[in-house]
Amino acid sequence: MxxxxxxxxxxxxxxxxxxxxxxxxxxxxxxxxxxxxxxxxxxxxxxxxxxxxxxxxxxxxxxxxxxxxxxxxxxxxxxxxxxxxxxxxxxxxxxxxxxxxxxxxxxxxxxxxxxxxxxxxxxxxxxxxxxxxxxxxxxxxxxxxxxxxxxxxxxxxxVQRDYGFWCPRELKIEPDLGYSFMGVRDCSPPCPNMYFRKDELIFARYFIGVISIVCLSATLFTFLTFLIDVGRFRYPERPIIFYAVCYMMVSLVFFLGFLLEDRVSCNVASPGHFRASTVTQGSHNKACTLLFMTLYFFTMAGSVWWVILTITWFLAAVPKWGSEAIEKKALLFHAVAWGVPGALTITLMAMNKIEGDSMSGVCFVGVYDLMALRWFLLVPLALDVVVGVVLLLAGIAALNRVRMEIPLEKENQDKLVKFMIRIGVFSVLYLVPLLTVIGCYLYEQSRRAVWETTWVQERCIEYHIPCPFKVEQTSRPDIALFLIKYLMMLVVGIPSVFWVGSKKTCFEWASFFNGHRLQCNVV
CATH class of the missing domain: 1.10.2000.10 (Frizzled cysteine-rich domain)
Known part of the structure; x- marks a missing residue:
């Protein structure tokens, strides 16, 4: 020695x-x-x-x-x-x-x-x-x-004990990017989705793509109908148009995600940067940030415009405001409808809560972060539902009281009944999908810890990380839950087409095409 x-x-x-x-x-x-x-x-x-x-x-x-x-x-x-x-x-x-x-x-x-x-x-x-x-x-x-x-x-x-989750070498990320996964910094979930097989993800991608095309077509038709005759849709109906525009943008982002597959939502495996393909997080990926900003902003704005729609109906039904009186508050409505979602979007960007969703190909919030899911999706959506339903019921009750107490001509009675039915049908077509989405998110956040523990238990040997100790319950998510969630996120925009769907709309489109054909013949 x-x-x-x-x-x-x-x-x-x-x-x-x-x-x-x-x-x-x-x-x-x-x-x-x-x-x-x-x-x-x-x-x-x-x-x-x-x-x-x-x-x-x-x-x-x-x-x-x-x-x-x-x-x-x-x-x-x-x-x-x-x-x-x-x-x-x-x-x-x-x-x-x-x-x-x-x-x-x-x-x-x-x-x-x-x-x-x-x-x-x-x-x-x-x-x-x-x-x-x-x-x-x-x-x-x-x-x-x-x-x-x-x-x-x-x-x-x-001594056998639970060592918690340790980030595998394959999923480690450069420290300056600010990634996090299962409470561990500088770590990111694997891509493609950690819960589902490749064939399930392919089916889900095409399913979301088809639904996004249907929703895009319906909302685009509503918006174009409005452009043909702007004066037809006055307050209290005008918020339906902005509601349709919001979900038109939402469906457009999902359609882009379908075309992009996981090229934006995932980091490509690279020996110099990432050891394995991982989920994109944060704002360093500009395309992912743009998809997130558009999707989250218009998702929140769409729900706010529905609340404003119930407010305008309430003002028209209870204090009996006319279209001109309600229209004077239009600037305030726009400030709230675009300002609140904008503030939430900026807050999430500042907190670096952007996450790629490899199933849909978009970037959103709450895909893996439970805190962001609770406070930036569940709470705002639930609040919108509660406020909107209260105002909607109050407005319908007031209209029904008018119908019962004030003698009206049969023609006016029929118009009022039809108006109430349209309000009720439109509200049900909106609320059922939205409540389903909220239910899916609630179930997801309650089961996320079990799903993650099950995933670690199944992959710990492969990743050379500590396996969970004394796992009492294991469970894998059913892909049907996620398909229903995406379906309802997009279907919620379709009810707008039922509001504009009438004989008058058919006449307007026929008049538009006939007038356009006449102009072409003159030229």
Missing amino acids: DLLWVLYSMLTVCMAINMEATGSHSMFTCEPITLRMCQGLAYNTTFMPNLLNHYDQQTAALAMEPFHPMVNLECSTEIRPFLCALYTPVCTEYGHVTLPCRCLCQRAKSDCYKLMDMFGVSWPDEMECSRFPDCDESYPRVIDLLPSSDGMEESPSS
Whole structure:
């Protein structure tokens, strides 16, 4: 072992001469320890190159990365002193090398080998315990330089427990991107979707694509009907047009997601950036950010315009406001309908809560983040439903009271009854899909933890991460739940076509095409 010291001393002297000649770091001076794992020990200076020929502490830090889980989980009281003795050796005096003793190496290895196998980490050949001196009085022991470990609990390697979720190497992301998955930073869910098979995802993508085309056609027809005769749709009916425009944009985004597949919602696997294909998060992907802004903004705006529609009906039915009086509040309606969704969208962007949805190909919120799902989807949508239903029922009750108490001509009675029926049918066609979407989100957020635990249990061996301990319940999501959710998110925009669907609309379109044909003949 004396020969080992001599060889190492000669090697470090040669390296120091070479480094001094090139203006690099010199080993003749002690330097502060910058490795976080080895800070806070009884010694705070080291020298480079270390015992494993790492020229600087940055290189040593990269080499120590696979051992971080073992140190954090404290699989052995000896693992941290042993690793630090190798990667950041004690700097005492030049020519005096302090090696970790063999028994320290053996205890660390024996205590942690099960956990290392779980994480897919092997014990390097250069750390083989036979290379180190015996633990006797003739060799200084590095463990003596570290804080006392008296009173520490038994090594947890021998105790089975739940280690929580550890991000697999394949899913780790660059720290500056701000990704997060299952509460672990710098980690992202896998792409394609972690819960479903490839054939299920293909079917879901085409299903969403077809529904988005149907919704886009219906809402576009409503908007074009409005453009043909703008004066026909006055308040209190005017909000239906803006409602249709919102869901026209929503269906357009889903259609774009169908065309893009997962090219925007997923990060492409790349050795230089991402080790595996992962879900896009945050605002660094401009296309994903644009899809998110459009989809979330118009989804929230559509629900707000429905509430404003119930407000205008209430004003027309209860205090008996006319179209002109309601129209005077149009500026306020627009400020609320576009301002509130805009503020929520900006807030989510500032919080970096954008997430790719590999099933639909779009980017949205709450796909994996439960907090964002609760506060930025469930709460706003539920609030819109409660306020809208209260105002709607109050308006219908007022109209029915007018019909019962005030004698009207039969023609006016029939018009009032038809108007109430249209309001009721339109509201049911809107509320049923929206309540279904809210129900799907509630069920999803209540089961998400079980789904994630089941996924970890199924993939922990493949990913070399700790498996869950004592899993009481396992469950996988049914793809039908997600298909219903997407269906209702898009179908909710279709009721607008029923409001404009009438003989008058047919006459207007016929007149439009006949007039256009007449103009062409004249030209």
